[in-house]
Every structure is written in C-alpha cells, then in structure tokens.
Amino acid sequence: MTRINLLIITFALWVTAGCTNFLYQGEISAPDSYGKERHFVLYWTKTDPFIGMAKAGPAILLTECSNATRLDFDDQPEGIVFRGEPGRDRLPGQTGSVALNQICGKITNYSTLKEALAGLLTVVIYCQPMPKDDFAVQSRNYLAASPEPYNFQIIEKQKKWSFFGETLEGPPVPDCRQQ
C-alpha cells in the first residue's frame, strides 16, 4: 500500500513539476559600439513543463573584452526588447542619455522568447553606451547601433528532461582576443 502511495505521489509530482529544459545560444562577429570587430554571444533558457505554460528568457548578450556588460532582452508589450537606461545609454548623435524605458534594441523576428527556436534570429540595436562614470570598472559596450539587423544563427545547445526541472549553466563570456 505504501509503495502504491509513493508511486501516486511521484507520478503527481512528475505531472506537475516534470519538464524539459532548453538552452539556446548563438554567436556572431560584428562591430562593437566603438567600431572594433568583436565576438558576441546571445543565450537564453526555456522551460517547457509537462502540464502548463512554457517560460523563457531573458536573452543575455555577452560582449568580448567588455565582460561587465550583460544586456538583457526580455518580453515586454513592445516585443522582445533591450530597454536602455538613463545615465548609461544614448541615441546616436545625442549627448544626453535616453529617457526611462527607451527601446534600445529588439529581437525582430519573434514576439516572445517562448516562441523562439533554433535557426535565424534577427537583432536590431538603436543605442550606444554613455561614457563611464567613476563607479564603472569597464566601459559599457555592445553591438554597434545600426539600422541593419544582426543575424544570429541560434542552436539548441542543451535539452534535458527532469522530474523537478534544472537550472542550466550559461555560456562563458567570450575570450578577449585583443583589447
């Protein structure tokens, strides 16, 4: 009887908490905010439960030689966006920083990260970093602002089944080849 109860509890938990965890990742070489060719890594995770709604994101953009910069693209009413920050980002050609919640980047070929899959992912960047203040240990740096989208080829880096879910490790920041 005890064994049957245990089986029932285990099955119930598996049904409610069992899921598949995914890690998606893409890399490109492209000009950074200061015009240098850099390596960029974009990654995000997704959890698809046996029962219930999937969840995903945010997508994090890592920049070679600017390890302190970790941009996030997250699901917002405007789509999957990177929101700039007053004091840290500005629009090209302007001296002052962006207003609160200025859209500074966008993943343009999906409306939510839950839908995004392996394959082409297009990213547009509208802003550039402000000069750093005394507290910043490195200059902020990311993909150069450009009207043309950047094309990431996304791969499904990991896919794991588990009873209770798993927090997958993210990719390392790209090695700095030349300062």
Added chain:
Amino acid sequence: MAVDPSMTRKVLVVHGVQSGPDNLNQDILIDDLIKSRIGNVPISYACELYKYENLNAEALEKYKNLLDLLAVIPIGQTIGDALIEMVGDVVISLENGKTAQFIREGMRQKILEIYTAGNPCYIVAHSLGTIYTFDVLNSLIGDGEHFDPGSRKTWPIQGLLTLGSPIGLDMFKIAGRNSVRDFGLGNEWFRWLNIWDPNDPVVSGNIFGQHLSGFKIAENFLSGDPKQGWVIRDISVDTGKSWLMAHTAYWHSPVVGDKLVDMITS
C-alpha cells in the same frame, strides 16, 4: 564621509526566512554565482550576509515543526526547505511589530557601517528580505542625509537586486509601501532590478505556482515624477524550476549572475 569607488565592493545579501541557521549560506551562494559568471573583470568584491534568523526564532518554530513532519515522507525531504521558506516568508512578512523594526534597524546600521568605511555597497535581497530592504532603503533616502542625486559617493547603497520578492502582493501594500521615495533632480539614477520567476508562488501569491503573466511588479512603485531618479526594471527569469522549487532556484541562475555582475561593476 564619501564612498570610494576604488575600494572593495560589498555585496550585502539579505535572506528570506529559513528553516534553520544551518541554511544561512546565501552569501556563499551569491559569491559562487558571481565567480561563475564574472570572467576576468578587474574588480575586488566581497559578499556578506545580513542575518536576522535569530530574531525570528520563535516565529520560525512552527515552520520547523512542519519541516519535521514533511521529512517523514520521502517527497517531503525534497520539497521541505522550499515549502518552509515560502510559508514562512508570506506569513511572517505580514508582521510589522517590534521584531520587524529590530530587523530593519539592524540592517540600516549594517549599511551605514559599510558606508562609513567608504565601500560601495550593493544589496541582493531574497523573498522576505526584499520587504525589509525596501523599507530601509526608502527610509535612508527620506532622512535627507544621504543620496544626493548629483553624487553617487553620498549613496550608502549603489544598487538593489531583489529575487523572488512578494512586494507586489496586496498584503504588503500597507501605508508608505505604495511607491518608492523620489530622489529629486540630479544626474545620477538609482538602479533596482527585480527578478522573478513566473512560477514562483511567493511572487504570485498562488500556492500552486500558477503561471504569473504581465510585465510589471516593482515598476509599479515608480511615482511618475520626472524627479524620481530611479531606474526600476522587472525581469522575468526562467530559473528552469517549477512551483515551490522556483523560489529557491535564483541562486544558481546564470541570468541572475549576469545581471548581478552588470550591477556591481557599474
């Protein structure tokens, strides 16, 4: 008295309610998380835990008993800690008596101690700890002695990262906790990143971990005044875990690590 950006950065970790003092290792978890994500950023930092477990010992006794009860069934051993933390957080946070005041005063003293020494201080708060931190931060802004909006060197706290916070629940919106206190006009902006998993029952207030939709929790605390001086961001994070386990999964999330690295290096 001024903060020196070249000094070691202190990451003050404020925990939620635990099932016992043995589980108070969140500073180590955060240190491990930062190490796993920081790469070769040239920075000196140190993590420290603000402990208030001993102050809540009496209130916690009933939750420890519940943990013991859960431990007799095999599955209880797996989910026990998460359940205890969730129940404890939600119930004890509602108390606003002498114990809560004691906890807030102790945290304020700890923050000012770091400030007096000149170290930049960044706070990572989890669960119930986010409520106390919100109160202390706003009280420090309100006292008029710190947080000049023109100079970060006068700020006892340089940035706030909250994890699995129940602050959006109606039960916490008592007097004075409906919005953040404005800084006033200046060039500097205070950053608060509120990270939450859509299945975290403490964030949604739904015991079954029903998927939370929508985009704003902490951002609802912005006053809308141009002089507010806050950058508040709600970031919904997939921790990879469901239901009760989501509430304690933030400590291992690479996204949390990345946003924390971004915060303490800027």
